[in-house]
Amino acid sequence: MVAIGVYARMMKHAEAALASLSVDPAIMLMVVGILMFIITFCGCVGSLRENICLLQTFCICLTVIFLLQLTAGILGFVFSDKARNRVTKMLNNSIIHYRDDIDLQNLIDYGQKEFGCCGGVTFTDWSQNMYFDCKPDNPSKERCSVPFSCCIIDKDEMVINTMCGHDMQEKEYTEAGNQIHTNGCIDKLVNWIHSNLFLLGGIALGLAIPQLVGILLSQILINQIKDQIELQNYNLKHSSDPWR
DSSP states (O other): OHHHHHHHHHHOOOHHHHTTSSSOHHHHHHHHHHHHHHHHHHHHHHHHHTOHHHHHHHHHHHHHHHHHHHHHHHHHHHTHHHHHHHHHHHHHHHHHTTTTOHHHHHHHHHHHHHHTOOSSSBGGGGGGSTTTOOOTTOOOTTTTOOOGGGBOOOTTOSSOOTTTTTTGGGSOHHHHTTTBOOBOHHHHHHHHHHHTHHHHHHHHHHHHHHHHHHHHHHHHHHHHHHHHHHHHHHHHHHOOOTTO
16 A cells, blocks of 8 residues: 555646545555554564553554544534535535546546436536536637536447537536436435445444454453463562572
């Protein structure tokens, strides 16, 4: 993860595209990778050397991470409206920088194709992008259009019309709906989350169980080491000198 983060940071120079995200993904990869290495190093070496300090550090770090994940899940559920607004803002920023970075463009296109959606709240959100802006003085050839990923593709068509999104923003909602997906991706994402709550719950549980097991086993090992130290101290204290 650290190597991928460093490579991405060195090779990527699209600062405008990264402005649409709260955190640079490359920096996040490096930070997470370093933290994972430090935590697992403490757990591994602490177990091998029976070092209580390293094991306690490992246990505390896992506990803090688990509590942060739990808190984030609860806050996301309680303040779902604020979380929705935050995601909407991020998606709108991504639309603005759609043409600035090919990776961001591919990510948005993939999401729109998978969820069958277009834009954040509605397909006219693409007017926020300077190339798709519907203002009369916009010289772009893509004026009032939407990306090809918004189009409804007929699998029986032999030749795919990649210009199917042309001038779609000028059409009425129902008329545009015959050729493109008019619903926004936010509603589609919310509906997907609601319909896959058991799957998401299973993933969350799958992440939580190893952490809880790590916390439990490290605490058991710490107690065993402390018991061994107390036993050794007791034996040393009460051992008799055979030559006396």
